[in-house]
Amino acid sequence: MxxxxxxxxxxxxxxxxxxxxxxxxxxxxxxxxxxxxxxxxxxxxxxxxxxxxxxxxxxxxxxxxxxxxxxxxxxxQPRRRERVILDDRSSEINGFSVSCRKNGFVPGAQLLRREVVSVPEGEREFFGDEVEELIAIDRIRTADGSPIMVEHNLFPRVGLEFLETEPLGDASLFKLIRERTDRRAFRGSEQSLGIQLANDELAKLLEVPLAEPLFNLRGRYRDQFNKPLYVGQQYIIGSRYTFSM
Known part of the structure; x- marks a missing residue:
């Protein structure tokens, strides 16, 4: 012009x-x-x-x-990614990597933190008295290289010790756990979806303006045997993501 x-x-x-x-x-x-x-x-x-x-x-x-x-x-602006949390054809909960690939995007991840922690007081009832230690894993998830969410996950250490050493840069945790243990996150797990404004830390990690509206997805997930599998919290850029529930 x-x-x-x-x-x-x-x-x-x-x-x-x-x-x-x-x-x-x-x-x-x-x-x-x-x-x-x-x-x-x-x-x-x-x-x-x-x-x-x-x-x-x-x-x-x-x-x-x-x-x-x-x-x-x-x-x-990257076009919106759609995430089908629950597949109507199955009771299994879909992970981020599966949702990305179904929409034609390449999933990725950047590891922020991985360490063994004590069970938070608010999660003792969910994990039960037999679980004494958890593996905390925090990552930035990307689609075609663009930041989409920050995720904070807590897994029981016993039975999932491989998560302490397994390369997690671009790995799907759901797939890794399924391949190693045949455990899967299933329908009936607790989930809640809210809105939160990005603070300084989240704005920097997700490369968005301060106070950008983010989806805040919290969940406690059990496996097909009704045993506690993990607790997760995700901060998702609302302008880049669509949920189908």
């Missing part, structure tokens, strides 16, 4: 810039998850003021096509 085209159009300048950027996104000139040029670069490209460019970007942010990341710039 040239400066002359902008002047000849009946639309306001920022609407024209927004329209051209929208077209570039739809035609993969700017790819999903990639950073677009800076305000200064776009101002020079379209021969308009930075205020005009800023209004155009804000419009596309409101439309859900762009997302601003603190200290990094403006990026093309």
């Amino acid at each position: 040239s400066a002359q085209t902008l002047k000849d159009s009946p639309l306001l300048l920022y609407q024209q810039v927004a329209g051209d950027l929208r077209s570039s996104i739809e035609n993969d000139v700017y790819h999903e998850g990639h950073r677009i040029p800076s305000e200064a670069e776009l101002s020079q490209l379209y021969s308009v003021s930075r205020i005009t460019v800023r209004k155009a970007i804000e419009q596309l942010v409101d439309e859900g096509l762009l997302v601003k990341r603190q200290g990094k710039g403006t990026f093309v």
Whole structure:
């Protein structure tokens, strides 16, 4: 788009810039998850003021096509990933990796913490008196390289000791546990879904603005033998994820 085209159009300048950027996104000139040029670069490209460019970007942010990341710039918003928590054809609960692949995305993970901890007071009733130690695993989960959620998981140490040493960078914990023990998380487990605003730590880990709305999925999960399997909490970017329940 040239400066002359902008002047000849009946639309306001920022609407024209927004329209051209929208077209570039739809035609993969700017790819999903990639950073677009800076305000200064776009101002020079379209021969308009930075205020005009800023209004155009804000419009596309409101439309859900762009997302601003603190200290990094403006990026093309990854399209929503859909997660089917419970498959109607089975009583087994779907994990993140399975949901990603069903939607055509490549799942990934970044390990944040792995350590042996005591059972929190609030989880003693669920795990029972026989469970004395848990393995805590915290990770960032990604889809096609874009951060989607931060997950905090607690597993009974006895019977799942391999989780202390197994490489977990890109591994599906559900798949790993199923292959090693034949245990699966099943329907009937406790789950709750709420909304939480991103604090400083979550905003940095997920590369979203402070106070970005996040899904907060909490769950206590039992296996097919009705034994406690794990307690999980996930903070999920609402603009990048859709739940089917």
